[in-house]
Amino acid sequence: MSRIGTRPGTVLVPLFAALTLGLTACGEGTGASAEEEGFTAVRIGYFPLVHTATAVHAEQAGLFEAEDLDPELVPTSGGAAAIPALVSGDFDITYTNYTSALLAAEKGLPLQLVAGNDVGATDHGVFVAADSELRAPADLAGKTVAVNNLQNIGTVAFYEHLGAAGLDPRDVDLVEMPYPDMSAALERGEVDAVWQVEPFQAMAEQAGHRKIFDLFSGPVEEMPVAGWVTTQEFAEQNPETVAAFARAITASGEELQDDQEQLVELVPTYTQVSAELAQDVEMPVFQGGLDLEKLQRTADLMQQHGITGDRLDVADLVAEPVR
Incomplete structure (x- = not known):
C-alpha cells in the first residue's frame, strides 16, 4: 500500500518567488482525505539524507500503517525548495530546516509545524x-x-x-x-x-x-535543526492525519536512536551513501517532539542577526493537535 517515490519534487522555484502563486494553490494537492480500506493517503516530501531515515523507517516498519496512514514518500531537493512545493500542493507534509520554515512564515506563507525530527549534535x-x-x-x-x-x-x-x-x-x-x-x-x-x-x-x-x-x-547546544511542516489549510482540514503522522515519526526516531546497525542497513536503500560510509557517520539526535522554547530562541536569533525582520511567535505556527 505505501509507496516511496522515485522522482524529485517538480516545483523547485525559489522560495519567495512562489509566494503569490503558492498562496492561491495551497491545498490543491492530492490531499489526505482519500481513503482506501480505512487508510488515509498522505504524500510526504523528504530530502534523502541520513536524518530523514525517520520517514523511511516509519514506512518500512509499518509505523505509518499502525496509525492508519497510507504514505507516499516523495524525494525533494532540500528544505527551502520543498516549501514552495508543499504550498503548491505537491506534498501534504514535508521535511525542512526550521530557519527556512520560519523565514517563509515571516514572509506570509501559511505554514504549520507538525513534528520535530533532529536536533544539532556531533553530526x-x-x-x-x-x-x-x-x-x-x-x-x-x-x-x-x-x-x-x-x-x-x-x-x-x-x-x-x-x-x-x-x-x-x-x-x-x-x-x-x-x-x-x-x-x-x-x-x-x-x-x-x-x-x-x-x-x-x-x-x-x-x-x-x-x-x-x-x-x-x-x-x-541541542538547537533544533529540522522537522516536518504542512500548510495551515491541510492542518485545519486533516487534524487527525497530522496528529497520526506526528506520532509515527516520533516513534520512528525513538526506534532509530543510537541504533547504528539499523541506520547502516537503512540509509543506503534510499540515498547514495554506501553502507561502509554509513558506518562512519555520527548518529543524529532524533527528536519528534517540538521544543517550543528552543524554537522560539531560534526565531529570536534569526531576528537578532537580521535574517528575519519581525518577531515570530512560534507557538502560533504549531499545528494542533501535535502529540
Missing part, C-alpha cells in the same frame, strides 16, 4: 585542512568559511559561536557553497573552513580534514 562539524593552524572559533577572524546557505540554521549557529568568542559576525566572511563542493574547495585553499553535516562530515574525515568544533555545541 554537524566545522572542518579545516589537516595542516591548518585554526583550532577554535576565535581563530576564524578574517577567514572565509563555507556554509550551504546564508539564511540557514548553520549561519545562526556560526554567529553565536563568533559572539561567544568575542568576535563580530562581520569579522568572518561566510560564503554559500553546496556541501558536496566544500571538501575540494578546502583542499584548493579557496576557503579556510567548512560546515559539514553527515554524511559529508564522514567524507571530510576520510579525506583527512580536521574538525575544530561541533557546530551545535556551546551557545547553540
